[in-house]
Amino acid sequence: MTAILNACPAPAKLNLFLHVTGRRPDGYHLLQSAFQLIDRCDTLDFAVRDDGQIVRTNDIPGVPAESDLVVRAARLLRETAGRPELGASITVNKILPMGGGLGGGSSDAATTLVALNHLWQTGLKRQELMDIGLKLGADVPFFIFGRNAFAEGVGEALSPLETADCWYVVIEPGVSVPTSIIFSSKRLTRDTEAVRITDFPDATKQIASSFGKNDLEMVATEHFPEIAEAVEWLSRFGNARMTGSGACVFSAFEHEHQADEVLKQLPSRWIGWKAKAMQEHPLARFLKS
Numbered sequence: 531m532t533a534i535l536n537a538c539p540a541p542a543k544l545n546l547f548l549h550v551t552g553r554r555p556d557g558y559h560l561l562q563s564a565f566q567l568i569d570r571c572d573t574l575d576f577a578v579r580d581d582g583q584i585v586r587t588n589d590i591p592g593v594p595a596e597s598d599l600v601v602r603a604a605r606l607l608r609e610t611a612g613r614p615e616l617g618a619s620i621t622v623n624k625i626l627p628m629g630g631g632l633g634g635g636s637s638d639a640a641t642t643l644v645a646l647n648h649l650w651q652t653g654l655k656r657q658e659l660m661d662i663g664l665k666l667g668a669d670v671p672f673f674i675f676g677r678n679a680f681a682e683g684v685g686e687a688l689s690p691l692e693t694a695d696c697w698y699v700v701i702e703p704g705v706s707v708p709t710s711i712i713f714s715s716k717r718l719t720r721d722t723e724a725v726r727i728t729d730f731p732d733a734t735k736q737i738a739s740s741f742g743k744n745d746l747e748m749v750a751t752e753h754f755p756e757i758a759e760a761v762e763w764l765s766r767f768g769n770a771r772m773t774g775s776g777a778c779v780f781s782a783f784e785h786e787h788q789a790d791e792v793l794k795q796l797p798s799r800w801i802g803w804k805a806k807a808m809q810e811h812p813l814a815r816f817l818k819s
């Protein structure tokens with residue numbers, strides 16, 4: 531058995547659109563969204579331990595190990611598998627901003643579930659890992675699903691979606707948005723009419739299209755004017771939109787050089803980068819290799 535896995539990718543996602551169509555009695559919101567994987571990733575290192583401890587080996591400012599989704603994911607997997615003797619050391623190399631709407635914490639948790647299921651040989655099926663993931667966060671199942679998706683429910687009802695092979699410019703406006711503040715706002719509209727997956731434009735037409743909207747954007751920009759400024763600036767080059775509950779803002783481009791041109795002009799107060807759309811989660815190929 532391989533006892534170590536280094537540099538396992540945990541990619542970011544973009545919500546190409548995000549509609550809030552209702553609310554469940556438990557307060558969770560019913561959504562429709564297109565989830566897009568991009569090739570900007572946190573990376574995680576795993577080493578099996580034989581002392582039954584689950585340990586995060588590095589500090590992450592603002593995220594104590596006990597509340598880290600990665601540690602919680604490992605514990606939940608061990609519990610579900612009924613194997614209390616299993617242990618692991620986990621190092622989380624973060625580049626994705628927290629509270630960025632890129633799903634970094636959720637992606638770290640998903641990568642942990644898949645990688646440890648492999649290393650520990652716990653043999654859980656993908657759907658079982660997705661069920662564990664949903665207990666950690668509404669975004670986690672998507673990252674285990676393994677490909678771009680049309681999402682419904684609270685984000686866990688997933689159907690495969692064809693998306694454009696394009697480049698994205700992503701701006702980090704320098705604020706961290708707590709998802710719960712946005713969803714609990716009185717100003718949030720929760721009655722967008724449901725669309726069908728077939729309404730989403732073909733991959734060839736997606737860059738030019740500005741299908742749907744992000745219903746969370748209005749509330750987020752009211753709380754954080756920095757997000758509105760980034761949307762306004764990026765809109766000079768294409769359709770610009772916030773991802774998830776914010777704060778990051780993105781726009782799609784057909785060619786890499788177009789993304790480079792935009793980034794050359796980026797005001798110095800923001801961090802910005804380009805990322806390529808991915809069709810599949812990179813972890814499956816990584817584990818095979």
Ligand SMILES: C[C@@](CO)(OP(=O)(O)O)[C@H](O)COP(=O)(O)OP(=O)(O)OC[C@H]1O[C@@H](n2ccc(N)nc2=O)[C@H](O)[C@@H]1O
Nearest residue numbers: 557558559631632633667668669684709710713774775776
């Ligand atoms: C908004 C989205 C869109 O992809 O992404 P992010 O901005 O977080 O990346 C997700 O729905 C976020 O998923 P995730 O970050 O896993 O959310 P959770 O931890 O489950 O919940 C955080 C908070 O958001 C609220 N929440 C989340 C999802 C949902 N469908 N309805 C909600 O009301 C929950 O009540 C909770 O207070």
Ligand SMILES: Nc1ncnc2c1ncn2[C@@H]1O[C@H](COP(=O)(O)OP(=O)(O)O)[C@@H](O)[C@H]1O
Nearest residue numbers: 598599627628629630631632633634635636638
């Ligand atoms: N491994 C982790 N990486 C990032 N955030 C984490 C992690 N574990 C727990 N969190 C918590 O989850 C919150 C949301 O983080 P993240 O998923 O990166 O942003 P978003 O939900 O906006 O995409 C963070 O502010 C942090 O408190």
